[in-house]
Amino acid sequence: MPVVRLVAFARLREVLGEHREIVLPDGANVGDLWEALVREEPRATALARGLRFARNDALCSAEMPLRDGDEISLLPPYGGG
Amino acid sequence: MLFEIVREPIDLRTIENAVLAPGCGGVVSFFGSVRERADDGRAVEGLRYEAHEAMARASFREIADEVRATMPEVRLAIVHRIGALNVGEIAVAVVAAAPHRAEAFAAARFAIDALKERSPIWKQERYCDGERLWVENRFGEERR
Numbered sequence: 001m002p003v004v005r006l007v008a009f010a011r012l013r014e015v016l017g018e019h020r021e022i023v024l025p026d027g028a029n030v031g032d033l034w035e036a037l038v039r040e041e042p043r044a045t046a047l048a049r050g051l052r053f054a055r056n057d058a059l060c061s062a063e064m065p066l067r068d069g070d071e072i073s074l075l076p077p078y079g080g081g
Numbered sequence: 082m083l084f085e086i087v088r089e090p091i092d093l094r095t096i097e098n099a100v101l102a103p104g105c106g107g108v109v110s111f112f113g114s115v116r117e118r119a120d121d122g123r124a125v126e127g128l129r130y131e132a133h134e135a136m137a138r139a140s141f142r143e144i145a146d147e148v149r150a151t152m153p154e155v156r157l158a159i160v161h162r163i164g165a166l167n168v169g170e171i172a173v174a175v176v177a178a179a180p181h182r183a184e185a186f187a188a189a190r191f192a193i194d195a196l197k198e199r200s201p202i203w204k205q206e207r208y209c210d211g212e213r214l215w216v217e218n219r220f221g222e223e224r225r
Contacts, residue, residue, distance in 0.1 A: 073201075
């Protein structure tokens with residue numbers, strides 16, 4: 001079962017915490033991870049709009065399979081500049 | 082060329098020095114600073130920025146690569162500050178140096194627009210009434 005490290009930013013960090021490790025079933029993908037987080041913390045549901053994911057510092061889709069040791073970043077809509 | 086996320090106040094001159102070159106006769110320096118009022122007119126006490134630092138730096142390099150694909154002589158610096166900023170402080174600086182001004186203006190404009198769209202950086206406005214709000218960049222109808 002893959003253990004992934006989760007890093008959340010901005011309002012998602014406020015809801016989910018900055019870092020945590022999560023164990024997922026074999027074959028789980030990034031979208032499954034998000035579903036698991038939302039089940040655990042329903043307030044995150046409202047923050048799905050415009051959400052982007054990154055796996056090991058590269059943007060990825062919700063279909064990206066998770067591997068043990070991956071770092072998954074949750075990136076809400078950007079506000080830099 | 083300089084691509085950084087920093088926590089200290091931005092010194093524009095240092096950034097300019099990183100891209101100035103004898104072959105570059107046109108230099109455009111853009112900086113964005115913290116406004117005292119939000120778009121809705123509310124009084125702003127300050128801002129707090131955070132970034133996915135590795136991805137933000139990578140996005141700056143990618144933006145520069147795109148600029149140089151069409152304008153290979155442009156030298157670019159992109160620096161964004163994170164942490165707590167007060168009104169009037171510089172949040173972001175883009176400096177573009179080129180042989181002539183047209184490329185320098187075009188490169189600086191492209192770089193700041195691209196940064197707002199694709200660099201993983203977040204801004205929280207902190208208002209004088211105590212409220213705090215994460216503010217997203219808007220596209221299409223955005224003020225330019």
